[in-house]
Amino acid sequence: MKAEIIAVGTELLLGQILNTNAQYLSQELAGMGIDVYFQTVVGDNMERLRHAIEHAAQRADILLLTGGIGPTQDDLTKDALGAVLGRSLHIDQQAMDQVEKFFAGRGVVMTENNRRQALVIDGSTPLPNETGLAVGIAIAQNDRFYIVLPGPPKEMKPMFEAQAKPWLQLHALTNELPIYSKMLKFAGIGESLLEDKLLDLIQAQNDPTIAPYAKEGEVSVRISTKAKSESEAMRKLDALEEQIQKRLSQNMYASTDVPIEKVIVDMMASRGLTLSAAESCTGGLLMESITAIPGSSSMFLGGIVCYSNQMKEKLLHVPHALLEGEGAPGAVSHEVAEVLAEHVRMIADSDFGLSVTGVAGPAHSERKPVGLVYIGLAERGKQTEVFELRLSGNRDAIRIRTVKTLLYRLWQRLAA
Amino acid sequence: MKAEIIAVGTELLLGQILNTNAQYLSQELAGMGIDVYFQTVVGDNMERLRHAIEHAAQRADILLLTGGIGPTQDDLTKDALGAVLGRSLHIDQQAMDQVEKFFAGRGVVMTENNRRQALVIDGSTPLPNETGLAVGIAIAQNDRFYIVLPGPPKEMKPMFEAQAKPWLQLHALTNELPIYSKMLKFAGIGESLLEDKLLDLIQAQNDPTIAPYAKEGEVSVRISTKAKSESEAMRKLDALEEQIQKRLSQNMYASTDVPIEKVIVDMMASRGLTLSAAESCTGGLLMESITAIPGSSSMFLGGIVCYSNQMKEKLLHVPHALLEGEGAPGAVSHEVAEVLAEHVRMIADSDFGLSVTGVAGPAHSERKPVGLVYIGLAERGKQTEVFELRLSGNRDAIRIRTVKTLLYRLWQRLAA
Structure with a gap:
């Protein structure tokens, strides 16, 4: 079984909204064992919408259309599908009752165009809308299966889950394996x-x-x-x-879709291990990645963004002689990465201490090239490891790759 | 001028990633006065990819293809477009040099499949990739204009902005009023x-x-x-x-498309002002946002992620009586936000000091509700300001909104 998703709406073509419906439906269809070969977005235009439906019906067994079923003049999805199938539209009385009840309940006069929300195609199965007003449609014709869903995700998802999915299982997927x-x-x-x-x-x-x-x-x-x-x-x-x-x-x-920092947080939390960090060129990105994970407060104690040399000296007690003066290795060096990792670990009294010092660019510093980064990994009672990285890319890329590499090294240590 | 966007990638059809590229390009094209009539997503499949390109070329003047230009066997976009245009592919030497340099710089052996990233179509203009390895393509044939861009947004956006957009202006939009x-x-x-x-x-x-x-x-x-x-x-x-x-x-x-942190960095750098920060629940996100801006090292001195109470006491000298014990306001309080902002400013000897302490969730803490956040703004010689925020949304949303609000308050102070 092959499916195609057609999202209808000029606001998608203008980039005003993201097509999250296509992602949701693709995931759902994959889970049902249905292959999605194409996703299409088309505007609120009768000719192009008809064209998109006709074209999709040539190459797919199942067509899912989202959007364009509201009350306004440019909501054309049902009209276009009716025209392609050679069928007329009529008001579904149950849907119409729901629309009228909604306006009566709010004490608002219903404008005439709201009747459009109760339209269905002759011979179709109406799909009730439990979180909105526009009724959906399911219909089979010539071995093709057509589903029409609302555009707003909060209406589309419940209708798909409760109405469209069982209809497809019953009518289209009689012989398929999940x-x-x-x-x-x-x-x-x-x-x-x-x-x-x-x-x-x-x-x-x-x-x-x-x-x-x-x-x-x-x-x-x-x-x-x-x-x-x-x-x-x-x-x-x-x-x-x-x-x-x-x-x-x-x-x-x-073997599940999680970021590496989630695995690290879980490993350390379950073993009662704690972590701290000292960051220079990554400026907080490492700590931000870790603290983005819920539950990180049980293993991450804190750390220092030592952007200036003064902060390196004052808060992390990096010897001045390492940072400046004749023959000093400088802030971006193996030696400083080592001191940063060890000192932040001691200050926080954590089991592990991580450090970063490097040149993220765009300008070089200390006559060292952009992309030269040293990362340190200190562990209570163990030898501190320092890795030299030579990264390419822009400032963002260098910062992200540095953090990923350091997380990888920490994971390796924990997994060993 | 009509354009069509074709995003290539089976991961899109499986719903594993969101098609944010289509939104970005649609916005950009709208800004250039180009109408987008269709967006299409197609998988990593030669036949269907060729079909999608041929079909789009019948109805659009400009085709933008994203994705499917990496090193692997299922990266087929360039091959498919070459086949549709009846042209061969060749290695672009400049792009190849960049790929080889990347692997040499990392001290990693380049596998043979990486040569694919330097492929271009005969007679095309190669679009250099400043944030990745796969080279892009621009080519005109039979009054159609074709652009091939990488899939990862971090590579796609800079390539569109710096390479594809000027190429389109020059070649496709010659008769349009700009x-x-x-x-x-x-x-x-x-x-x-x-x-x-x-x-x-x-x-x-x-x-x-x-x-x-x-x-x-x-x-x-x-x-x-x-x-x-x-x-x-x-x-x-x-x-x-x-x-x-x-x-x-x-x-x-x-009045240009810059983030507020860029405006802050420029304002402070040009006035010789300096900044430091103490973050609890945002865990480094504030400092990361600021240090993501090139040139921030001239105004940002550093700061402390004081995730645990011990770190708040030890590094930022928050009185123990404020944090714990009978009647203590606790870590998430007006008082602690004030002390954090003032102390980090004094420790760093900076002109401004920012602070955050709050409950980002998903669990509440100190019996305080998720979304309760205090932010502090200290300035040398001025009264410290503290703002109480009550934010909704998940952990990520609360962290982002907190940082945006604090940056807004700092900008207001600087702009006053």
Whole structure:
């Protein structure tokens, strides 16, 4: 079964709103084992809307339309679909009662155009709107299945869940198997190297399927299979996961879609370990990433953004001789990263202390190149580790990659 | 001129990511006076990708493709467009040098598939990627204009802004009256109240046009006009800007598309003023926002993330009696916000000191409700101000709104 999602609304084409409906419906359809091959956005224009519906009906079995079913003149979705199917529209009495009751309850006179919200296509199943006024539509014709849903997500989601999904299961999905997926997450490895390490699996993939993708300094691999039951699917997915995990045990940090900082927070909190940090060029980004995770207050004690050398000396007791003067290594150095990590750990009396000092750009500093960063990892009773990074990209990219690398190193230490 | 946006990526069709690129490009194209009639999403599949490109070329003058230009086997956008245009691909040497330099700089062996990131279509203009590795493409053929951009927004946006937009202006928009826009930026006011204050102007709009946008706790208004020359356009835009500025002088912080922290950094740097901060529930987000701005090192000295009470006492000398014990106001209080702002300012010896203490959730603390936040603003030789906020939304929303409010208060003080 192939589906296509058509979102209707000029405000989407002007970029005034984000098409979150397409994301929601795509996720839902994937979960039902229905392949979405195209998503389309079209404006409130009869000719182009008809064209989009006709074109989609040539290549998909299921069409989901969202938006354009309100009371105004430019709400044309039902008219356009009716025209494509060669069917007329009529007022659904139950929907009309609901519209009238709404206005009566508010003591407001109903304007005539609100009758449009109760329109349905002849021969269709009306889909009641439990959180709004415009009625939805489900209809089958020539082995095609058409669903019309409201645009506002708070109306669209409950209608899909309670009305459209059961209708599709009953009418369109009589012979289909549901699809199950797992998301494997990796750190400390690029997309291309990861693909290289899994190339034979990817090329031989059939069932389960394997799809790698990269976002925001992280790499993920989605593995999916169709199966009669969840337990049958999990047997297949777990076996593949184990193979991948063996090859990339140094990099695979989760088998659900979570960021690495979430895994770190959970690991440390469950073991009663605590963390502190001293950041220079990342300016708080590391601590912000960790404290964005609910529950981080049980393991993260705090830290210092030591942007200026004075703050490094005053709050973190970095010896002046390391920072300035003839032959001093300077703020961006192995030595200073080490002192920062150790001192912040001692000041906070935490189990781990992290540090960052580097040149994020755009200007270089201390005659050191943009992208040169030192990160430190101190642990109570252990030798402090310092890593030298040479990163490319702009200021944002350097800051994000620095934080991701440091989180990766901390995760490695915790997972060892 | 009509444009169509084609986003390429199976992860979009599975609903794993939101198509924010389509929104961004739609806004940008609207700003250039180009009508977007369709947005399409298609998966990493050669046949369907070719079909989508061919179909779009029948109905649009300008095609913008995003995504599918990375190193892996399922990155097919350039191959598909090349096939549709009947042109071969070749390695762009400059892009290849950049890819090789990236791997050499990291001391990592480049896998062969990375060469794909340097591919361009014969006869096209390569669009350099300043924040990533995959090179973009601009090409004109048969009165159609094709642009290929990377999928990750961090790479796509700078490439569109710096490379694709000027190319389109030069090649595709030769006969159009150019459109000129100004982006007016507001803080400390919601979208609906702002719209209410400008309602008569918005309803009477004709030339220039007025379009309000809300995003990430900020409100923007784009005013646009078509004109023969920049000076003619600016006369019209400046007159409207002045009207709007008069009505919203307490909220309009810029007439270019910059975040408020950029305005603050520039104001303080140019006056030789310095800043420090003490953050509890925002965990570094405030300092991260400020240090994300290039040049912030000349005005931002540093600060402390005092997540635990111990850190508040030890590093910021908050009296124990304020934090704990019978009748103590507690960490989330007017008193503690005041002490934090004043003490961090004194420790850093900065002109201004900012502070945050509050409950970001999801759990409440100290029996205080989620969303209760105190922010402090200390200035050398002036009375410290503390504001109580009662914010709604989830943890992320509360943290972002807190930071935006504090930046707004600092801007107000500087602008007064």
